[in-house]
Amino acid sequence: MSTDPSNPEPTAADLHSVIQVRGARVNNLTNVSVDLPKRRLTVFTGVSGSGKSSLVFGTIAAESQRLINETYTAFIQSFMPSMGRPDVDSLHNLSAAIVVDQERMGANSRSTVGTATDAYTMLRIIFSRLGIPHIGTSTAFSFNSAEGMCPECEGIGQVSKIDIDQLVDRELSLKEGAITVPGFAVDSWYWQVMAASGLYDPDTRLAGFTAAEWEDFLYKPATKIKVGSNNLTYEGLVTKVQRVYLSKDRDSMQGHIKAFVDRAVVFTDCSVCGGTRLSAAALSSVIDGVNIAQCSAMQISDLAAFVRSMEDPSVAPLLATLRDTLDSLVEIGLGYLSLDRTSSTLSGGEAQRVKMVRHLGSSLTDVTYVFDEPTIGLHPHDIQRMNDLLLRLRDKGNTVLVVEHKPEVISIADHVVDLGPGAGSGGGQICYSGDVPGLRTSGTLTGRHLEHRARLRETVREPRGKLSITGAGLHNLKDVSVDIPTGVLTVVTGVAGSGKSSLIHGYLTGRDGVVVADQSPIRGSRRSNPATYTGLLGPIRTAFAKENGVKAALFSANSEGACPNCNGLGLVYTDLAMMAGVASVCEQCEGKRFTPEVLTYTLRGKNISEVLGMAVAEARDFFPSGQARAILDRLADVGLGYLRLGQPLNTLSGGERQRVKLAIHMAEKSATYVLDEPTTGLHMADVDQLLALLDRLVDDGNTVIVIEHHQAVMAHADWLIDLGPGAGHDGGKVVFTGTPAELVATGRTLTAEHLRAYVGG
Template sequence: MGGSQHIEVRGARENNLRDVSLDIPKGAITVFTGVSGSGKSSLVFGTIAAESQRLLNETHTAFVQNFLPSIPQPDADALRNLSAAIVVGQERMGGNSRSTVGTVTDLQTMLRLVFARLGEPRVAHASQLSFTSPEGMCPRCEGQGRVDDIDLDELLDWDLSLNAGAIKLADYQPGKWFHQIFTESGFFDNDKPLREFTPAELQTFLRGETAKVRTATMTLTYEGLVDKFRRTHLAKDYASLQPHVQRVVDRVVTSQPCPDCGGSRFSAAVLDCRVAGRNIAECTAMQVTDLLAFLDALDAPSIAPLLTALRARLGDLVFIGLGYLSLDRSSPSLSGGEAQRVKMVRHLGSALTDLTYVFDEPSVGLHPHDLGPLTTMLRRLRDKGNTVLVVEHKPLLMSIADHVVDMGPGAGAAGGRVVYEGTFAGLREADTRTGRRLAQRPALRERVRERTGSIAVRGAALHNLRGIDVDVPTGVLTAVTGIAGSGKSSLVLGALAAACPGALVVDQSIARGSRRSMTATYTGVMDDVRKAFAKANGVPASLFSANSAGACPTCNGLGSIYTDVGFMDQIVTVCESCEGSRYLDEVLTHRLRGLNIAEVLALSAAQAAEHFTEKPVRCTLSAMVDVGLGYLGLGQTLNTLSGGERQRLKLALELGTPGGVYLLDEPTTGLHLGDVEVLVGLLDRLVDGGSTVVVVEHHLDLVSQADWVVDLGPGAGHEGGTVVFEGTPRALAAAATTTGECLREHLAA
């Protein structure tokens, strides 16, 4: 095979790939399957997409390349016939507080044009209708819709003096630099409780103007506490702050809708401009389905092409299952799955063709009912003349593939090979883990367990929940189902978590940490590993810490050198001194059962569980294996983990809490069909051990094995938020709900 009609991969060795060579048809949909850690992402993202983006960057001038990220050449013998790759991954959308669904999809721009042409009273130009422009934004909140206020009671202890530590921030305590500026300013009696300050003293203390203050040794710049706090803590984007600073902001700062614009972001002049009785803020606050109905009712021949294009783009959002969103929804608040589908809609409107689109499990967060529209979207991208590469676990997504590549046979060192290539029909007959699992017929749990009690949720009205009452059974496995936006997370992670304060909430949020944060440190096994090395070699445990005595001085124990070059992107290179090991050469001479500390960090959790005899280490690593994460490396950094991997890592750390209440948010995310079976077995063990498990879930293999199901709907957004079914999976399969219909079809497959 080969030739220009195929992407040719020869000798790919990125991560765990074992000299993989294959030809991928262009202008077709190719789905990559296999267990977690089998090498799918290393092949698709780390090799094909990475090389495409690297070569594309090289077409720019040297000056422009200085502004582009540095992408290393993938470890492969040859990659040929690549086209420009667009990666549509599950990363949450970045952006500041002004980034919304409307701005990232260009729908806000199209809506502005509608109001500029039809709105009364007329505005000068379309840019005036933007909350990011000076003439269109609310002057008080500057287009953010919210204003921050500082809770002085959280910031100050009014009964204490400055010398006694009245400012409740670590950097302002006695002996600290910021504290010295206040006490040596000469403006205050430093032994006088803040409660006794006069109004003038309080004004100077909290909001005093900047002034130069001479002390015995130097000249200091004085600034009121509130202004200083705003400048040092609030002037930067929240996401860029250090974790300890974020915790201070969370405690001290309250955020409220802007009183001037009512949270709309717009100036008064913009809010006065209306079309059919609505202003642009009211339109962007509408659920997409309602906005589409509003635009359908407009009769405006003068802008017919614009309205047609706007309706088509909004229709795509509805079709892909995102009709419950509003255009003013903050883009960073979207889940990974929602963000990926929003990006897909944006690319469908592109005039570019002959591209390679790369998707990372686009079915994440989608109800089975919405998988059909997703497959249609993928076909539309292909039929425009593009190549579509999809990493996916759902059989329905596999079935639309023109070509299937199954990776395996296992994960980590046991994977990295192509175990099947061909059609989906051929995969169902293949003797691979994926093929064997596809050949199994789905079935319901033979015997459901009896509840031991219930947790009462009354009048739940969070987000779109309509004051619902639910009794969630204890001592069993409960699945909460419903289409995306029906209120599942609001019920489980919101209302149920509030009704059961002791519950263990295991969601997909990323664990905070620095560049040093890795699997071994997050799970806590690193401490025991260091102690084991120290005992075996008769040296201090600190020698085996990359943050302490044993750290390579060149890279400070990071293993890489991070170089900031002015205004360019940070350059990351492997440390030449330690060759990425993080440690001094002296440290690497010490061994434990034949391996040094760097070699131990290169082990997978499954390999390390066999290497270590120390009970605390084995217990934690065995729990990781139990939740399907045996392939993760001990030295793997946290920012490389998927949402599902993060959640299962948290779950592994909580497995030693029998009798607890576990609230899980789509734990099957990123799991192979065979691994879902393993996860169900783990949840069964938790329940059989006396725990209560409640999962927000779409995967019908897990739903069919639950003891009880709470189905929300009937639709999404304001069309959801009610309980449409409560009962066993068997009863659900006979029910006239969207989930019930999908479960019936699943069991009949």
């Protein structure tokens, strides 16, 4: 093999044992060439924005999936999204790639952990064979089949109803503003039709309406009425609200409408099936006195024990497979979930681990599995389990490619590819390719930080007061009462499923002055980008307008300056009905989003499209002062210097979304910040920058509360709150509160054990 790690040339004997990448130029990759050993575990490292995802997902996985699609007939391909060939000279020896990412598992309420892992399918077959009384085949136990679903809720398990008291104030009359629904204010058009209907007196308090008037007021179907000389259509308030608001997709609603709908619509368990989704017949069939819904509701670790107690030769192979699946879920740290948990409620990390278990049970071998930070959401105690599963996938004869920052995962790699040296235009190069011992001595940023340890804080800050939580019982919390000190950095930790999010998001979010910066998707369309979301586009448009003596609206791709062909998106989307839509670059504006006229206007030699194509770091030099520079400084402070101003928000990772939100909130004064795993997606070198930022927030008079597993953040805290001792019903208690030094000295929890090893290492 060549000794040049950036461009190794394999011998003929090695030719089919490596994936060859030659001349990759996707995004910021600079003509990258590298060989990756097949049937081995390769970890890709480097700072955020260095090009890891561009190489692994944008080049290798994308080309593998494109080539597989080309094996289908032209007819089938016509229904599939068109995938362009990645910008790469050549790729050799690819195998079928399966991407196991952190994308949420869709909003389909019929998808559960059980259906996503096939565990529920196996359980259905077992019940159809062993359940007493025998009620039919496995479909009789499926809430997705007409045979097995509850007829009342049609297998959803919940029914929705409108809370009337969120629509009206019964103590007021119409003229006094009794209707509190958006768009029904006194004298608005909807209000005028109702007040003039003659069906009730607009001066009478709603509480004084007769039964008939109340029925007409709320539920009357569309009816023609005469008001003066006009024929108008009258609808009852609930009837109109359902038609105008509730028939729309929630994500397309404006913020205040969405907030109203979330308040007014109440989902309750179906009274017929008790929320189990199943028919009475399915619920009547039991094994050892337990029905299938009770099995699905059990914590998976408990269900695994129950399944182990079943013995029957007729389903022995199926029982063995189900046991393996359930044991894998426990092993990977998901034993606290239940099979009836809706897939859409899983975090990105949980979703990725559920998908991983599904692939562990697959009969396929010699596949390339691609993982994106599989340790997200995992306590150090759980990372070893994750490593074991990655190695099991490799040992089945697969090639495993992992994008990861954690030293614990890097240490088990057969091969490491380190990209950098920086982010964005400063990255995109192979800094090192080889084994782990070689990385330690390579002198790269990753190599230098592999053994890096944050030290315990020498002196902790004194709290100014406290935020009290008393009697918390949400989810698995067991009557928890705890004080969170204000004016300091508090880290809340504990294994996945111990109750951290339930405690903090359940009892602090929503209080006055509490600002939450989490990783949830940013509500906004594919038009939104960092410039629009942070308010940066305002001063940029103003500067362009002032320089050129034209209207500021021209410099918005959502307004007058938008390319008419793509409406300012830069892409033309083709809807393929039931198939995934196809996006292609707009031919008229070539993806620049603006009209040719707008692109003739420049600011210091750059047009608006070129400015939006700048990375934050470059834009800081371009805007040396003013409001634009202040916003750009905050984006740089949170480690997003590589992010392009016009990059669509839906392309950002969870960690990047969180840091964009944090940058916006940093403009506010004297707040209580709640951050949820802010180290997500951060290189070890960037964690130090994050710690400095958290210190600055506290020193500016804020309270910072961080839910985090990273030991560097724990060590840097003024105060620790550790939940556990385990996950699910084995957790939900506060097992330690105090300083990190006290935890290391006297703690007996899993967190204490790992933090002690970290600071001692």
